[in-house]
Amino acid sequence: MPELPEMETYKTLLNQKVGGKTLTGVSINREKSINVSPADFVNIVQNERIEVIERRAKHLLFHLKNGHVLLVHLMLGGRMFYGTEQEKPDRTVQIQLSFGNQHLYFIGLRLGYLHLFSEAEVKQELTDLGPEPLDANFTLDSFLDLVKNRRGKIKTTLVNQEFLSGIGNCYSDEIAWHAQLLPKRKMNELNDNEKVQLYQSIRFILQQAIQYGGYMDQPFFKGDTKTGTYDNKKYVYGRAGEACKRCGTSIVKEEISSRKTFYCKGCQT
DNA sequence: AGTTGAACCCGGACGC
DNA sequence: TGCGTCCGGGTTCAAC
The missing domain is CATH 1.10.8.50 (Helicase, Ruva Protein; domain 3)
Structure with missing residues (x-):
């Protein structure tokens, strides 16, 4: 199960791969993985640009240009893969975010999720978290x-x-x-x-x-x-x-x- | 404040 | 090849 270092690695690679890119398509194969209706999710996320991907604890935050945030927690067994249809592992995909012919696949989400929030809501979601152990302020x-x-x-x-x-x-x-x-x-x-x-x-x-x-x-x-x-x-x-x-x-x-x-x-x- | 246990969830591993 | 069964484990919540 991914912890801080795994999510930090994802964050770095995601910023290289999809930072600044526009989402051309969204595919929700498992509605339980999201917190709004698939229609709302697609409406808000599709054709939107990902500004930057940030990490907080074991979460990733995809900041969208329209001010919304995709909050990801992989929980147990969840993972991501980025690539073409041919390259993707032979596994059930719960959610797919497309960038032209390259796709970000969310795989193995069971208790894991991809929730859509406003900046204010996501802040609220993360209030109970303790300090970041690698933060410079954590002396x-x-x-x-x-x-x-x-x-x-x-x-x-x-x-x-x-x-x-x-x-x-x-x-x-x-x-x-x-x-x-x-x-x-x-x-x-x-x-x-x-x-x-x-x-x-x-x-x-x-x-x-x-x-x-x-x-x-x-x-x-x-x-x-x-x-x-x-x-x-x-x-x-x-x-x-x-x-x-x-x-x-x-x-x-x-x-x-x-x-x-x-x-x-x-x-x- | 700490501990325990149940519920959540389902792909995949395992057994036959 | 196929079917049934059960495990894993972060998080939340309730009870003590």
């Missing part, structure tokens, strides 16, 4: 302040979108491993050094994952070599039974707060 001091009243586990706190936005199941494990902390440790039981380390690991892991194009291994377009190269860089997530890259101990998989969690018993404490 060590602001992190320590944020953590002050937290008593939950590292794992559940990191994936809480109201605490920090954009971190999901995969990167919370990667961050805890990098910080050498057990995911089930309580926030309020961390000492100052551990809190500082956690902050630094959040920034490091997310930045590194973006640099490697995230871990979604399906290409965004034909010939895409950027997307998904973090997949074989992963330290713990999905590596149960494999050797820890730091100490060699076998990585374990355990359910923590009803979430699949991976960590190393050898070097995380």
Whole structure:
């Protein structure tokens, strides 16, 4: 499931591919994926130019010239592909946005969606999100302040979108491993050094994952070599039974707060 | 404030 | 090849 680094990668590539382009066609194959009637959706979106694509947490915002915004959340299993009819993967397409003979395909949307809002409405939709962990304003001091009243586990706190936005199941494990902390440790039981380390690991892991194009291994377009190269860089997530890259101990998989969690018993404490 | 559990959704993996 | 069954998992919401 795409998290911050995956959406950041999509954002960069989308701006290159469709930023400034005009939507020539819209095809809605699954009405549940949108929040207005298909007719209204087409009326507002068709022949409109996409000015810029922005990311907020795990969402993407397609800003249209007419002031409307397409708010995308891929949730689980959702993905996008850009290319011609021939290049598109052999998968069910829920929504298709066309730019001449090139199309942006939304695939695997189940709980994921493409909602149409005004600028004011979209702002309202995103009000409950916590800070962006990679924002320049998100300093060590602001992190320590944020953590002050937290008593939950590292794992559940990191994936809480109201605490920090954009971190999901995969990167919370990667961050805890990098910080050498057990995911089930309580926030309020961390000492100052551990809190500082956690902050630094959040920034490091997310930045590194973006640099490697995230871990979604399906290409965004034909010939895409950027997307998904973090997949074989992963330290713990999905590596149960494999050797820890730091100490060699076998990585374990355990359910923590009803979430699949991976960590190393050898070097995380 | 934290935790748990259910509901949402359906493509695709799996079993026979 | 085909049919039935069940899983995954971010988010929301209710209950404790």
